[in-house]
Amino acid sequence: MNRRQLIRCTFAAAALVAAPSVAFADVNRIDVYITGDSNIINFWNNIIKPAYESAHPEYTLNVVSARNAIAPIVERTLAALGTEVDPQVDIFDENDPNLPAGAIEKGLWVDFTEAGLQNYDKINPVTIETNYGLPYRGTQVVLAYDTTKLAPENAPKTWAELVAWMKENPGQFTHNRPDTGGSGGNFVRRAIHEANGRDPSLFRIDNYVQGESDELLAKGFELLKEIAPYTYGPGSYTADNMQSIQMLAQGVITMAPVWSDMALDAVNKGVLPETIAFTQLTDLAFAGGFADMTVPTNAGNLEATLKLADLVLSEEIQTKVVTEIGAFPAIGWEHLPEELASKYSNLQPASIPTFPGGPWVSAISDGWFRNVAPHVNR
Amino acid sequence: MSTVEAATAAVKRRHVDGRGLIGLLLVAAPVTLIGALILWPVSVSVFDTLTVRGPDGRHFSLESYRFFFSDGFSLRNLWLTIQVAAICTVLLLVISLPIALYLRFSETRLAGYIQALALFPLFVPSILLAYALIRTLGPNGTVDILLTAVGLPKIPSPYLTPWGPIIGLVWDNLPLTLLIILAGLSNVSRASIDAARDVGAGSFAVLWYIVLPRIRGTLLVAASFIILGLFSAFTLPYLLGPAVPEMMGPFMRRTIIEVDDPLQARTQAVVTFMICALFAMFYVRSVARTRREQSS
Numbered sequence: 001m002n003r004r005q006l007i008r009c010t011f012a013a014a015a016l017v018a019a020p021s022v023a024f025a026d027v028n029r030i031d032v033y034i035t036g037d038s039n040i041i042n043f044w045n046n047i048i049k050p051a052y053e054s055a056h057p058e059y060t061l062n063v064v065s066a067r068n069a070i071a072p073i074v075e076r077t078l079a080a081l082g083t084e085v086d087p088q089v090d091i092f093d094e095n096d097p098n099l100p101a102g103a104i105e106k107g108l109w110v111d112f113t114e115a116g117l118q119n120y121d122k123i124n125p126v127t128i129e130t131n132y133g134l135p136y137r138g139t140q141v142v143l144a145y146d147t148t149k150l151a152p153e154n155a156p157k158t159w160a161e162l163v164a165w166m167k168e169n170p171g172q173f174t175h176n177r178p179d180t181g182g183s184g185g186n187f188v189r190r191a192i193h194e195a196n197g198r199d200p201s202l203f204r205i206d207n208y209v210q211g212e213s214d215e216l217l218a219k220g221f222e223l224l225k226e227i228a229p230y231t232y233g234p235g236s237y238t239a240d241n242m243q244s245i246q247m248l249a250q251g252v253i254t255m256a257p258v259w260s261d262m263a264l265d266a267v268n269k270g271v272l273p274e275t276i277a278f279t280q281l282t283d284l285a286f287a288g289g290f291a292d293m294t295v296p297t298n299a300g301n302l303e304a305t306l307k308l309a310d311l312v313l314s315e316e317i318q319t320k321v322v323t324e325i326g327a328f329p330a331i332g333w334e335h336l337p338e339e340l341a342s343k344y345s346n347l348q349p350a351s352i353p354t355f356p357g358g359p360w361v362s363a364i365s366d367g368w369f370r371n372v373a374p375h376v377n378r
Numbered sequence: 379m380s381t382v383e384a385a386t387a388a389v390k391r392r393h394v395d396g397r398g399l400i401g402l403l404l405v406a407a408p409v410t411l412i413g414a415l416i417l418w419p420v421s422v423s424v425f426d427t428l429t430v431r432g433p434d435g436r437h438f439s440l441e442s443y444r445f446f447f448s449d450g451f452s453l454r455n456l457w458l459t460i461q462v463a464a465i466c467t468v469l470l471l472v473i474s475l476p477i478a479l480y481l482r483f484s485e486t487r488l489a490g491y492i493q494a495l496a497l498f499p500l501f502v503p504s505i506l507l508a509y510a511l512i513r514t515l516g517p518n519g520t521v522d523i524l525l526t527a528v529g530l531p532k533i534p535s536p537y538l539t540p541w542g543p544i545i546g547l548v549w550d551n552l553p554l555t556l557l558i559i560l561a562g563l564s565n566v567s568r569a570s571i572d573a574a575r576d577v578g579a580g581s582f583a584v585l586w587y588i589v590l591p592r593i594r595g596t597l598l599v600a601a602s603f604i605i606l607g608l609f610s611a612f613t614l615p616y617l618l619g620p621a622v623p624e625m626m627g628p629f630m631r632r633t634i635i636e637v638d639d640p641l642q643a644r645t646q647a648v649v650t651f652m653i654c655a656l657f658a659m660f661y662v663r664s665v666a667r668t669r670r671e672q673s674s
Contacts, residue, residue, distance in 0.1 A: 236538035365636040
């Protein structure tokens with residue numbers, strides 16, 4: 001039995017012990033399972049829960065942190081499908097409806113195109129990946145830069161402009177290592193996209209072939225080697241997302257790729273000065289993604305849950321998505337207050353390319369560390 | 379032998395046997411824990427690295443070690459770890475010895491404050507230390523601000539170079555080294571130093587002929603402890619060090635989590651473990667020798 005199985009068994013045993021008390025629980029309770037970090041749990045508890053409960057006083061929201069143990073809860077819901085048993089799950093805040101395989105065909109998830117949500121049409125179409133997932137908060141890697149050293153009108157808009165700027169301003173750019181944090185990882189992935197005709201469709205979760213695919217990656221690594229002498233150090237890549245932000249805050253560098261929600265949060269908390277601005281490449285954006293809510297069709301309080309999902313997409317909550325957790329709103333900016341839209345207009349995602357995980361992750365990490373990182377030495 | 383004497387001897391023996399059993403029971407718990415949580419997983423790992431799974435079951439192979447020792451990238455990481463460990467150990471002994479000597483033989487109140495200050499790093503988590511060092515010694519950090527204020531050029535920042543983790547690890551390991559050396563110095567009696575002084579020995583002669591010979595074993599113990607800690611260091615090398623070469627701690631973590639290659643990660647761990655075992659042997663031998671000297 002490995003550690004993960006042991007943890008699962010422990011959870012299962014604990015659930016069994018807790019089961020009788022749950023079974024007789026309040027029928028007017030909506031169980032919300034959260035996959036995100038504590039900031040997301042706080043967001044549901046402090047923002048969404050009071051808003052929903054004041055609008056629908058007959059219901060209470062039960063916010064549960066599932067973190068990485070979401071798979072057994074989804075399995076439990078699937079097992080209850082077609083029976084009279086209440087799965088004790090009404091909504092998942094971030095869940096891939098494609099998992100487990102076949103769940104959609106079995107009718108586990110609510111099809112939101114037919115759910116009659118008032119706010120569904122306000123959703124920015126580029127954020128929708130599936131009919132069975134309801135995007136509500138997003139994040140994407142953007143370029144953060146210091147406007148005291150680089151005027152916004154001169155901020156690079158394409159990969160070629162970015163490289164040209166780096167060569168003119170050596171030592172003013174860094175990104176974190178692709179193995180941690182993801183902002184540097186998605187910068188590396190953007191280079192791989194650039195070297196392969198900016199065609200993200202070449203990279204799919206199921207098409208990694210050793211050797212053949214490594215050649216595609218190697219072309220990206222060549223681009224990164226070309227710019228390595230112009231990075232800070234040169235070749236000093238920070239350890240994590242936060243260190244890149246710190247380098248920017250200490251005025252050491254002018255530009256770094258950052259996660260939009262982390263950087264907005266840093267600006268709101270004063271870690272980054274107000275003079276930091278953001279830009280996105282327009283020829284092909286950096287990778288990112290949206291968190292999709294899913295609702296099981298056998299949820300105990302299906303109707304009330306759909307009202308909850310509708311509320312999360314309302315102007316009120318979507319504004320808070322931007323201001324409280326620094327994430328992208330899922331609904332179009334035209335549906336949000338104008339001053340908010342103008343402040344964060346540069347962060348509006350025109351498109352959000354994705355890069356698959358699985359075997360690609362190890363190939364990119366190993367390849368970058370062996371080829372790109374040692375290319376220049378400080 | 380009278381019956382009384384025989385009976386007494388039997389009672390004594392039974393008494394000794396009973397004590398032995400209780401003693402064995404007392405050590406059973408830690409021995410079981412070490413066996414189950416350390417020795418067993420370690421031997422499974424070692425076994426895994428020495429075998430490959432073929433179509434006809436597992437068979438012996440040195441392939442994973444052949445890869446490690448022929449892979450320039452892995453060797454460079456190992457070499458960096460050894461270098462950092464060596465530099466840190468020398469620095470720590472050189473810094474700790476004078477402080478320890480001062481604390482041992484000074485009787486002023488200042489010594490108390492200095493001891494508190496020297497032990498302070500013991501209570502600072504290394505992640506806080508890493509961020510603090512970035513803020514102070516990092517580019518445009520506090521040191522740079524102070525230097526610029528008096529018109530001096532900025533320092534070449536140790537952040538993201540091998541010197542970053544070296545500075546952090548020395549700071550982090552200072553209290554432990556100091557405590558070990560202080561304990562060793564308690565074996566050096568003031569009388570022997572006074573006697574040497576009386577016959578005209580200078581400070582250096584006292585240190586070289588009286589103090590150092592008495593704490594040689596202690597210094598070896600301190601060095602072994604530091605090296606064992608450095609080989610498993612993760613946070614400081616990860617946050618303060620360069621992307622490549624990596625120290626073994628971050629390298630092993632990345633190999634198992636990111637590169638998804640448990641076999642190589644285990645091989646790296648076994649190689650690291652063998653080097654550490656060498657130093658652990660010094661330590662055990664030193665302790666055993668001290669025991670022998672004390673009991674004779």
